[in-house]
Amino acid sequence: MKILAVESSSLVASAAVWEDDVIKAEYTLNNKKTHSQTLLPMIDSVLKSSDTDVSEIDAIAVSSGPGSFTGLRIGAATAKGLGMALGKPLIAVPTLDMTAYNIFKSHALICPIMDARRNQVYTGFYKNESDFEVIKQSFAADIKEVLYELESLGDEVIFLGDGVPVYKEFIKNHFACPYAFAPAYMNRQRAGTLACLGAKYYRQGKVVSAQSMVPEYLRKSQAEREMESKH
Structure with missing residues (x-):
């Protein structure tokens, strides 16, 4: 089994390829880079470095929240796009579950x-x-x-x-x-950890379709709260 993991719920951006209980490649940045600019190149890098064709991936693990609203949306959009293009399921892993799993x-x-x-x-x-x-x-x-x-x-x-x-x-x-x-x-989110916990959840049948996956924000965004206060 092969899993691609995508993490962008906070300042950390990370991607990893996991295969049969081995983290084959992992790329993590924690340096104020824009996720929309870094995430896809990181995914491409871990796939190439691990000699993995994207079509070989069985599932995509993605951090589902809570966390940065923008970061979660970028991660979810990336995972959903790949999942729909490849016809692969997603493993939506709560961000705090994954962090604790370290x-x-x-x-x-x-x-x-x-x-x-x-x-x-x-x-x-x-x-x-x-x-x-x-x-x-x-x-x-x-x-x-x-x-x-x-x-x-x-x-x-x-x-x-x-x-x-x-x-x-x-x-x-x-x-x-x-x-x-x-x-x-x-002490921070890592795609390698996300992939490992994602594999555990995958074996338990905790997968969703790429179309149905939505991030869990836990609370409304600042913009939504400000809009409500005006009314």
């Missing part, structure tokens, strides 16, 4: 946080000690509410994601449970 064989509760502005984060709670478990699915909340809920669970917590640099000091000053921050090599 952490393996840990007894701690895994808490990825993405900065959603205005003191809010996108987050979810996970375990990945013996098997990957979604303890609480993706949601948006004030960072204070997230820390309060985590404290009520009483577990040690590993924080990761692009929200960590924003809220690191707040967590240090306000979180009472044992915790750690994931190191750089496992």
Whole structure:
């Protein structure tokens, strides 16, 4: 089985080719590049580098959100276009599931946080000690509410994601449970991780048609909120 993975839910842009439990090629950038300019060349690069013809791909894994509205739309449009052109299914993987999947064989509760502005984060709670478990699915909340809920669970917590640099000091000053921050090599979205979790979901039958896949934003865009406030 071969999977092409496409990730653009945040500042990170990433593409990977996965084949039978091996990441054959991966290309990741985290350097303020425009996804609309970089994503297709990155996909072309990982396909060529892994000697993979695009027609050999069995499915396309794509980060389904939450995250940057623009980034999610670019990733979804790219995956949907390829899926429709090739007649291949899509594996819509929640962004926070994929981010949490970077952490393996840990007894701690895994808490990825993405900065959603205005003191809010996108987050979810996970375990990945013996098997990957979604303890609480993706949601948006004030960072204070997230820390309060985590404290009520009483577990040690590993924080990761692009929200960590924003809220690191707040967590240090306000979180009472044992915790750690994931190191750089496992604290951001990666298409390689997306492909691995996508393969797991593919085997479970969690696929959608390219036509039906839609991103999960969790909340309305700033433009939509501003429009509603005017009315």
